[in-house]
Amino acid sequence: MSTETTTTLSKKDFQSDDEVRWCPGCGDYAILSAVQTVFPSLGIPREKFVIVSGIGCSSRFPYYMNTYGFHTIHGRAPAVATGLKMSRPDLSVWVVTGDGDALSIGGNHFMHVLRRNVGVKVLLFNNRIYGLTKGQYSPTSEVGKRTKSTPLGSVDAPFNPLAVALGAGATFVARSVDIFQPHLKSVLERAAAHPGTAFVEIYQNCNIFNDKAFENVTEKSARSENVLYLEHGEPLLFGKESPRGIARSGNSLEVVDVAEDGDGAGLVQWDERLPSAALAFELATLGPGFPVPLGVFRDVAAPVYEDAVIAQVRAQEEAHPDATLEQLIRGGDTWQVAGPTS
Amino acid sequence: MSLPVAGHERGGDQSPERSDAKAPTVQRVSDVVIRFAGDSGDGMQLTGSQFTNTSAVLGNDLSTLPDFPAEIRAPAGTLPGVSAFQVRIADYDIHTPGDTPDVLVAMNPAALIANLGDLQPNSAIIANTDEFNERNFKKAGLEGNPLEDGSLSAFRVFTADITTMTRKALEDSDLDVRTKDRCKNLFALGMVYWLYSRPLENTVDWLQLKFKRRPEIAEANIKVLKAGWNFCDITQLFQVRYEVEKAALEPGTYRNIHGNSALAMGLVAASRRSGLPLFLGAYPITPASDVLHELATYKRYGVTTFQAEDEIAAVCAAIGASFGGALGVTCSSGPGIALKSEAMNLAVMVELPLVVCDIQRGGPSTGLPTKTEQSDLLQVLFGRNGDSPVPVIAAARPSDCFEVALEAVRIATRYMVPVVLLSDGYIANGSEPWRLPEIEDLPDLRTSFHDDPETFLPYMRDERTLARPWAIPGTPGLEHRIGGLEKADVTGKVSYDPHNHERMTRLRAEKVARVVQDVPDLEVHGDPDGGELLVLGWGSTLGAITGAVNQAREQGKPVSRAHLRWLNPFPANLGEVLARFDKVLLPEMNMGQLALLLRGHFLIDVQSYTKIEGKPFTRQEISDQIDRQLGASRS
Numbered sequence: 001m002s003t004e005t006t007t008t009l010s011k012k013d014f015q016s017d018d019e020v021r022w023c024p025g026c027g028d029y030a031i032l033s034a035v036q037t038v039f040p041s042l043g044i045p046r047e048k049f050v051i052v053s054g055i056g057c058s059s060r061f062p063y064y065m066n067t068y069g070f071h072t073i074h075g076r077a078p079a080v081a082t083g084l085k086m087s088r089p090d091l092s093v094w095v096v097t098g099d100g101d102a103l104s105i106g107g108n109h110f111m112h113v114l115r116r117n118v119g120v121k122v123l124l125f126n127n128r129i130y131g132l133t134k135g136q137y138s139p140t141s142e143v144g145k146r147t148k149s150t151p152l153g154s155v156d157a158p159f160n161p162l163a164v165a166l167g168a169g170a171t172f173v174a175r176s177v178d179i180f181q182p183h184l185k186s187v188l189e190r191a192a193a194h195p196g197t198a199f200v201e202i203y204q205n206c207n208i209f210n211d212k213a214f215e216n217v218t219e220k221s222a223r224s225e226n227v228l229y230l231e232h233g234e235p236l237l238f239g240k241e242s243p244r245g246i247a248r249s250g251n252s253l254e255v256v257d258v259a260e261d262g263d264g265a266g267l268v269q270w271d272e273r274l275p276s277a278a279l280a281f282e283l284a285t286l287g288p289g290f291p292v293p294l295g296v297f298r299d300v301a302a303p304v305y306e307d308a309v310i311a312q313v314r315a316q317e318e319a320h321p322d323a324t325l326e327q328l329i330r331g332g333d334t335w336q337v338a339g340p341t342s
Numbered sequence: 343m344s345l346p347v348a349g350h351e352r353g354g355d356q357s358p359e360r361s362d363a364k365a366p367t368v369q370r371v372s373d374v375v376i377r378f379a380g381d382s383g384d385g386m387q388l389t390g391s392q393f394t395n396t397s398a399v400l401g402n403d404l405s406t407l408p409d410f411p412a413e414i415r416a417p418a419g420t421l422p423g424v425s426a427f428q429v430r431i432a433d434y435d436i437h438t439p440g441d442t443p444d445v446l447v448a449m450n451p452a453a454l455i456a457n458l459g460d461l462q463p464n465s466a467i468i469a470n471t472d473e474f475n476e477r478n479f480k481k482a483g484l485e486g487n488p489l490e491d492g493s494l495s496a497f498r499v500f501t502a503d504i505t506t507m508t509r510k511a512l513e514d515s516d517l518d519v520r521t522k523d524r525c526k527n528l529f530a531l532g533m534v535y536w537l538y539s540r541p542l543e544n545t546v547d548w549l550q551l552k553f554k555r556r557p558e559i560a561e562a563n564i565k566v567l568k569a570g571w572n573f574c575d576i577t578q579l580f581q582v583r584y585e586v587e588k589a590a591l592e593p594g595t596y597r598n599i600h601g602n603s604a605l606a607m608g609l610v611a612a613s614r615r616s617g618l619p620l621f622l623g624a625y626p627i628t629p630a631s632d633v634l635h636e637l638a639t640y641k642r643y644g645v646t647t648f649q650a651e652d653e654i655a656a657v658c659a660a661i662g663a664s665f666g667g668a669l670g671v672t673c674s675s676g677p678g679i680a681l682k683s684e685a686m687n688l689a690v691m692v693e694l695p696l697v698v699c700d701i702q703r704g705g706p707s708t709g710l711p712t713k714t715e716q717s718d719l720l721q722v723l724f725g726r727n728g729d730s731p732v733p734v735i736a737a738a739r740p741s742d743c744f745e746v747a748l749e750a751v752r753i754a755t756r757y758m759v760p761v762v763l764l765s766d767g768y769i770a771n772g773s774e775p776w777r778l779p780e781i782e783d784l785p786d787l788r789t790s791f792h793d794d795p796e797t798f799l800p801y802m803r804d805e806r807t808l809a810r811p812w813a814i815p816g817t818p819g820l821e822h823r824i825g826g827l828e829k830a831d832v833t834g835k836v837s838y839d840p841h842n843h844e845r846m847t848r849l850r851a852e853k854v855a856r857v858v859q860d861v862p863d864l865e866v867h868g869d870p871d872g873g874e875l876l877v878l879g880w881g882s883t884l885g886a887i888t889g890a891v892n893q894a895r896e897q898g899k900p901v902s903r904a905h906l907r908w909l910n911p912f913p914a915n916l917g918e919v920l921a922r923f924d925k926v927l928l929p930e931m932n933m934g935q936l937a938l939l940l941r942g943h944f945l946i947d948v949q950s951y952t953k954i955e956g957k958p959f960t961r962q963e964i965s966d967q968i969d970r971q972l973g974a975s976r977s
Binding site: 016018045046047048049050052053055062063066067068069070071072073076079080081082083084085086087088090091108109111112309310312313316317319320323324325326328329330332333334335336337338 | 395398399400401544588589590591592593594595596597598607610611614619621623640641642643644645646648650651652654655658659660661662663665666667668670684685688692744777778779781784814815816817818819820821822823824825826827835836
């Protein structure tokens with residue numbers, strides 16, 4: 001009866017028989033396809049995967065994956081996933097969330113799952129809009145965004161999800177784009193390999209309520225000229241037509257022309273394993289005039305939460321192999337009341 | 343001629359122990375209520391607990407009522423800063439911590455004034471005169487010294503310079519004055535130990551263990567404890583000493599237990615008996631935090647505790663753990679339960695086992711964090727969106743918390759449903775002797791996970807309980823999705839079909855209604871065939887009701903009592919039992935929440951008697967109501 005699913009799985013094995021109900025043209029389809037392609041390659045039995053989501057368009061994700069899935073309540077997926085992973089460290093637990101789910105209503109849990117370094121993967125589909133409730137601005141919407149709830153334009157400063165994650169002490173932080181399939185898959189593989197919390201922001205196009213929000217990355221010329229692919233150990237280079245790089249100038253970073261720089265000696269060498277998250281933070285928050293970095297911003301080793309929790313329990317169990325219920329209730333001061341003597 | 347200080351005689355078997363004219367007489371009393379009161383920094387809770395533990399080991403029956411402010415250190419010497427601990431010890435089976443203290447230990451004027459109203463004429467007051475000065479009179483809102491102005495003439499006042507004598511006892515110690523002064527509660531304890539003929543060993547041992555790493559502190563406290571004892575022995579402050587014999591309790595092994603401790607142990611026991619590892623998700627809140635604290639020390643029993651970032655995360659993590667096959671539990675009080683309500687509904691919808699413990703306190707909002715109330719009943723029954731019934735069980739006394747924890751887990755796992763367990767501040771912090779159960783007598787809670795893909799659909803149901811299968815991740819072939827969206831019957835797919843929604847809503851309700859199969863019939867104590875008056879209770883009112891009804895029956899009054907453990911579903915015979923009595927009196931520490939329900943369910947004009955003072959009912963209050971009801975029905 002219990003035949004463990006073999007590791008020769010295919011994409012088809014991860015497709016559920018539920019009809020996918022995202023809007024035609026939604027970026028979620030591409031992300032679903034990438035995940036269904038990557039999962040069979042990870043060498044994990046299918047029954048060991050659990051996808052936990054909150055509320056929003058992205059959070060319908062578990063229904064479309066033929067794995068264990070839990071579509072929870074708004075913003076709380078990291079908390080449910082934390083309890084699951086603490087009691088079942090053998091499982092591969094993936095949280096699927098959105099910009100509203102993770103950064104607005106669930107901001108607290110998002111922050112705490114990262115600082116604890118629970119061994120779960122968090123995929124944040126960022127479309128900078130509330131889609132399921134039909135088009136209100138989100139915590140990642142830009143200032144001035146006109147939506148149903150901000151007819152005169154939003155005055156809220158947006159969150160940068162990577163900066164929030166880095167600030168919360170995340171040990172793995174990456175960014176990719178829904179339609180950049182090879183890149184997205186490689187980032188997902190890297191996330192899967194990270195023992196602690198792996199946070200991946202995925203730029204996701206909502207073609208109904210916020211179409212072309214990431215045009216500065218996805219538009220054809222932008223792809224070649226405006227995207228900086230982070231490669232560990234390599235200098236920060238971008239631009240096909242006019243190769244440029246990122247160099248340090250005093251306290252800040254600047255874009256330099258590689259042709260003029262010659263051997264590129266002044267360019268910043270990318271290191272995703274730096275003890276300090278400062279450089280990653282700078283790259284995550286580059287302003288206008290700079291390229292958009294994609295790839296792994298941070299990947300450092302740190303104790304995994306559930307391992308530490310379980311280690312304490314196991315150590316206590318081993319130190320007290322004779323711990324019985326009898327001992328529990330009879331511990332402390334007891335006294336006897338004798339039966340009637342007759 | 344020796345005036346009795348305190349205590350109630352039963353049979354008056356006075357037995358002078360020494361013939362020496364100077365020596366005090368020793369008198370046996372049956373029952374005594376002592377209240378230790380001082381500043382919240384004075385260590386009154388510790389003093390009371392030590393007196394309690396020593397009396398427990400001596401074999402007395404006992405019941406305690408701690409009463410402390412929400413502030414950790416309210417301004418010293420003021421009325422809001424008063425912290426008190428009442429303990430009643432007896433040589434017979436008692437049900438409450440006593441209505442009025444026989445002895446009040448007042449460490450300062452505020453402690454005296456705050457508690458004076460609860461004293462009966464002729465009660466004894468032991469006052470620390472060192473603190474009775476102008477500064478403290480002002481802080482307590484007094485014009486002059488109550489020890490000298492005759493205002494205490496109704497009471498018997500015993501004074502001692504406790505602070506001075508504490509310092510004197512520690513003359514040779516290198517400790518600073520502040521640290522020395524903090525030992526003064528042990529002086530008072532030594533005095534009361536002398537007065538009630540208690541041995542010091544238990545507290546001496548405890549101090550040595552507690553201050554193992556600071557032996558100079560242990561030594562100082564022990565010195566002061568003995569000084570308090572010796573002071574009484576030498577000065578003859580009291581002319582009579584008292585003895586309270588062992589209580590004639592049911593044979594067995596006993597220990598003193600607090601409600602929250604019993605609850606924590608009950609959860610561990612349920613984990614062991616079910617074979618499910620216990621996972622507690624919790625966020626600190628008064629008066630529930632002790633459950634988290636205790637379970638955090640039980641890791642050797644395979645217990646995992648998770649102090650979450652908030653109440654919502656605490657319950658969500660417990661649900662996640664249950665999904666994974668653990669015994670998911672969360673524990674909080676009213677304000678925290680409010681935050682958890684959406685997640686509790688998720689558990690209702692996904693039909694996973696979960697135990698939600700609500701240690702009730704005074705509300706609404708932040709309310710009275712350290713005071714007791716029963717006002718979350720309607721909240722846990724109805725305080726969620728949609729038609730969302732959950733089983734609700736309530737503990738009646740500290741030791742009962744152990745049993746209801748096992749019951750809650752039994753129902754949660756058997757019916758795949760979140761169960762709410764109600765306790766309250768009174769039983770959580772109160773204590774009593776607990777006759778320890780035999781482990782083999784505890785219920786068998788073993789459960790199993792579904793593992794056969796051939797017979798699996800996520801929302802197929804057990805015929806008897808209507809429970810759906812518990813299929814945990816990691817089981818090959820059972821991959822499925824659950825969530826808060828409405829589920830199609832049997833398949834568990836998302837469904838917006840209107841008929842399916844009605845069917846599922848009724849199925850969820852029917853499942854909870856069927857819990858009645860596992861709820862014993864309501865038992866009537868008194869006249870099972872009915873009569874003039876039934877006093878019905880639930881939760882922590884049991885003690886006061888039992889005491890009052892027993893007394894009334896001894897006086898020949900036609901009163902019976904019954905106590906509800908399950909608030910949802912009600913025992914099958916409840917309506918029938920209520921109908922057997924001319925009148926039903928229902929005391930509750932709220933505005934009449936259960937009374938509202940019973941009137942609605944059974945169309946019976948339940949007489950609601952309410953108290954919303956943050957304090958439990960006294961026996962006398964219930965007795966008065968019984969008399970009123972009986973009088974009214976005869977006039």
